[in-house]
Amino acid sequence: MEAKSKSQNMKSTTCTKNFECPICEDREIVVEEREGEVWARECTCKPQKQINRMFKQSGMTEEQRKIKLEDYKISPQTKDMFKMVKNYIEHFKEIQESNILNKGLALIGAYGVGKTMLMCAIANHILSLKIPTMFVVGPDLIADLMSAQFDGGREVFDNKVKQLTTVQVLILDDIAKEKISEWVQTQYFRIIDARYRANLTTLFTSNFTFDQIEAKMGEAVGSRLFGLTRDHQVIVNAPNYRISGKYEKLYL
Numbered sequence: 001m002e003a004k005s006k007s008q009n010m011k012s013t014t015c016t017k018n019f020e021c022p023i024c025e026d027r028e029i030v031v032e033e034r035e036g037e038v039w040a041r042e043c044t045c046k047p048q049k050q051i052n053r054m055f056k057q058s059g060m061t062e063e064q065r066k067i068k069l070e071d072y073k074i075s076p077q078t079k080d081m082f083k084m085v086k087n088y089i090e091h092f093k094e095i096q097e098s099n100i101l102n103k104g105l106a107l108i109g110a111y112g113v114g115k116t117m118l119m120c121a122i123a124n125h126i127l128s129l130k131i132p133t134m135f136v137v138g139p140d141l142i143a144d145l146m147s148a149q150f151d152g153g154r155e156v157f158d159n160k161v162k163q164l165t166t167v168q169v170l171i172l173d174d175i176a177k178e179k180i181s182e183w184v185q186t187q188y189f190r191i192i193d194a195r196y197r198a199n200l201t202t203l204f205t206s207n208f209t210f211d212q213i214e215a216k217m218g219e220a221v222g223s224r225l226f227g228l229t230r231d232h233q234v235i236v237n238a239p240n241y242r243i244s245g246k247y248e249k250l251y252l
């Protein structure tokens with residue numbers, strides 16, 4: 001088994017390959033000789049490759065990485081959500097460069113209204129600005145952290161948490177859908193609190209209201225999620241979907 005995989009490796013390194021960039025053969029560096037001296041310079045393909053890498057590492061599927069705001073069909077029910085998202089995208093750079101504490105955005109509403117789709121459109125816009133962005137689905141995030149803690153060990157787990165707490169833009173899709181335990185609450189608190197304190201941009205979608213999120217994830221997480229997105233929150237009014245409780249007055 002070992003010998004076989006070695007020979008396969010050798011084969012792949014010696015065979016000729018179709019390079020995306022024939023100039024640098026995908027090394028992103030061009031080495032040139034000028035007047036007897038060797039110079040290395042960045043290849044012109046590097047900026048685009050960096051963006052492509054960011055897209056690939058974003059956590060979105062290939063399909064999701066193609067979603068644009070223009071793909072979204074507006075209905076009377078969703079026009080306000082669309083308007084806010086459009087406005088957010090148009091002003092994202094200013095928001096990002098400002099010192100405000102609530103740079104994030106929250107889309108709350110029933111399933112199937114296009115919350116995930118709009119978040120992908122936002123993520124794609126932000127990534128095109130070369131801003132590192134991570135898109136994670138709540139239940140997947142928790143499963144991922146659990147397997148990191150229990151199978152990967154301390155270092156793997158810490159690295160994952162560090163990525164989530166330091167990435168410039170974090171998008172949490174379908175938050176509060178996961179089965180909540182004390183452990184889950186603790187992980188969310190660590191991530192959300194660190195991002196809150198570092199004033200990092202955090203966006204999320206949920207089909208639970210802020211009050212329900214708070215009841216599920218705890219007051220500390222709920223109130224920080226509210227604070228992080230305060231200026232850009234939409235509750236999509238779908239049938240049988242009502243806001244209630246302490247945050248209700250903010251939407252009247």
Ligand SMILES: Nc1ncnc2c1ncn2[C@@H]1O[C@H](COP(=O)(O)OP(=O)(O)O)[C@@H](O)[C@H]1O
Nearest residue numbers: 071072073074110111112113114115116117118
């Ligand atoms: N307004 C819309 N225009 C175009 N496609 C939509 C729209 N709303 C939802 N969809 C599509 O319907 C499906 C469900 O949307 P999704 O974004 O997952 O909804 P949610 O996250 O609110 O549950 C997806 O395939 C999405 O692309």
Ligand SMILES: [Mg+2]
Nearest residue numbers: 115116174205
């Ligand atoms: Mg969704």
Ligand SMILES: [Zn+2]
Nearest residue numbers: 021024043045
């Ligand atoms: Zn190149």
